Amino acid sequence: MLRTKIYDHFVLLLGVFIMMGPLVVAFMTSTFDHVLIHKEGMQVGWGGKFIETYSTVLSQQGGFTGEVTGWLMTQNSLILGIGFALGKIVVSMLAAYAIVYFRFRAATFCFWIIFLTLLLPLEVRILPSYEVVQQLGLLNSYTGLIVPLIASATGTFFFRQFFKSIPNELVEAARVDGAGPMQFFFDILLPLSKTMMAAIFIIMFVVGWNQYLWPTLMTTDESYFTLVRGIKQIMQIMIGADIPKYNEALAMAMLSMLPPALVIIIFQRMFIKGLVENEK
């Protein structure tokens, strides 16, 4: 018994080392001076330039046009993360409600159309999607950034599954009590779905925050850049420089990671629930 205990802790510590090690090294290196990093490689320890580097990244005007700051990108990331999560929840809850609780002719047809979206991730239809958004004049806008990402219907399936698990007696009781579809939705279904909504929100926030390909294509105007999108910009500037600002690139990486990391750690239980149930 003791032997397995030691083995388990060894495996887990090794796992923690592999998973967290790169992050710790990246963070530590970001507190050093870029010239020193260039000369001596990535660092383990405390470089003492934490405040300097991070405040530079957050506030300094950067980018090609010199207008975008880390702080602005953080705001854009928040808009994308929250907008995506909220949009997805609202749209998919309404759709799932219609599919599960209403009898109507086109139900099967709508269901299959929604199902179809699961087949094609954005990545494989990226080019025509871009053209459509371009034709609609939505490039460089929050609408163009967020709405197309909502098209995939994972959320709808999730809520459909959840609604179907709610006992039938509840609708029947509500109808006996004279509740119409609106009252039923707001007075009964919505309160019951609270934890599910929170769990899905957490997952979708992280997914939205971490979007990369779509924002990269959609936004050429730097004032719409998100942090994750900005990483690429930084790389491109870095390649050109004599002594790349490794520290600032890593600081940016750390900043872009912090909010989603905090969210999943603080709401760990809900996050796991949302993740595991969402994929079923």
Place this chain on the structure above:
Amino acid sequence: MTTLRIKNVFKRYPNGAEAVKGVSVEVGDGELVVFVGPSGCGKSTLLRMVAGLEDVTSGEIELSGRVVNDLEPAERNIAMVFQNYALYPHMTVRQNLAYGLKNRGTSKSEIDSKVEAAGKLLQISDFLERKPSQLSGGQRQRVAMGRAIVRDPAIFLFDEPLSNLDAKLRNQMRLEIKSLQRRLKTAAVYVTHDQVEAMTLADRIVVLNNGLIEQVGTPAEVYSRPDSTFVASFIGAPPMNLLSATLTDAGAQLGDQVLPVQTSLRGDVQLGLRPERIKISQSGSGASIEVTIVEELGATRLVHGIVGGQNISVAVDAELPVPTGQAVISFRPDDAHFFHATTGRRL
């Protein structure tokens, strides 16, 4: 010979909960001992320590003369039947029965013959190729029993094996377990919180309360000579009446009533009277009772009333007339039990 010896065993869980606080019990060869007690009293914990599923904090567990504290469950030669059966869902019934034998290196032909025999014994031969999910609750229960039997262990451990069955099936399985255990002559520990199950199954009963043993004895002993008010009220249904009384030269004083008893004890006590040992009649000699409610239980009636300001219940044969209003009760003096007024120990 004793099969199992539990010596002064303590159990403290990592969260600080003290589930077992010093228990010593022995189980003889072929004996069926029942651990009974209210929920949370530590009976499962004790059983699981015997199985090796929980570490022993201090004390010793000895199986067939060998201290097994540090042995893995599989090395202890025990078999266990779980409350929810714990069948392996991905294996057929046959594979479920064979699994433990296979891991012990039993030969294929021996496994086959043992599985067939157990299947016959438990009447599950027809389902051997089915998965557990395709069986009813009662059938699963039998498979769980079968899995224990084929192993031919030194001792069977049962943790509330019948509590997931409906009442009728439970009574039937109870009888089967008893006759099976008699036939196999294998020692067994059976955990339950149901005192009826304890009384009917046990060779000896161990009554546990709050991590400690209250009493050990045969069902008859525990019923007729409970060591404490706890045992008195836990064993027997309906439970024993416990009345605060003062013993004087005249008898037991309850408010304005005096009940005749035979004892040299004096002073404040708790007087125990089994409802079924009290006689009640509309008139005659005895203490007077004011009847409040009568419950019909079929074969008997339970008459509730007030004697000397205290509640009391009396079981009456259903064929006797129903007493109403003021009536009188009487009992044989040696049917009265006396317990310490504050500690509740038998005097």
Place this chain on the structure above:
Amino acid sequence: MNKAQFGSPWMPYLLLAPQMLIIAIFFLWPAAEAVRSSFYLEDPFFGTGTFVGLDNYRDALSASDYRRTAIFTGIFVFLVSLLSLSIGLMLAVSADRVLRGKSTYKTLLMWVYAIAPPVAGLIGVMLFDQHIGPLVDFAAIFGWDYRIGVNYWDTGITMIIVATWKQIPYNFIFFLSGLQSIPKSVKEAASIDCSSQNRRFWTITFPLLAPTSFFLLILNIAYAMFETFGMIDLIVKDQPGNSPVTLVYKVYRDGFRGNDLGGSSAQSVILMLLVLVLTIVQFRLIEKRVHYN
């Protein structure tokens, strides 16, 4: 679906409108466009196209570049899924067993899930950087002259490592919740029936996890195919040159950088068919999953 249902003539349509509208505009239209343009040869400068039938498909499939990319994608998907699944499982099994520090381990092992793929790519690029990367020094100990961005396979290995690293938390979480849904008493019954922990794992735990594993396998394949885009983009730094890429990345590169709309669309459609197959397999598995309960 035997729900007690409301019957309103217009309400369900109103409720479905937002979802259907978004799907129609941002999904059906582009998807149809992709299929259409895969049969055309488009002139990017004049926006005119000529119908060429299956030419685009033939060209795409017969190009040596495509085959090379397909082979790399196959290897990449296989290794990333295999490695991240097995490491995730190993960690989950240990995390399920330990009593002390369980939640700390869980938190620390989960953390990387929050990282965006391109950010993971950035960290990977730095760790394997010629000048500053500690892992290059580590490889040098074994006489391995690690050159990311220069050597095809060194770059590919970086991608595999980073993609695996990023996916481990996901598999870990699923396996752990799968392990925790095995009833405690079944594990205990097994510990009475079988003394070897190893054997117990392979005869009881693993078969009971099988549905989770199959299901995760599909999700991992989808991850390695599609979600690694950002990471690859960062690692190849927009200068693919002699760097390996996946099929999805090639669709993007041919379409946006190479302006080969027809070819890119044909590749999209091939990928769509692939996903279709994956989804069908996945649904078969979901049906199968039911039988244990």
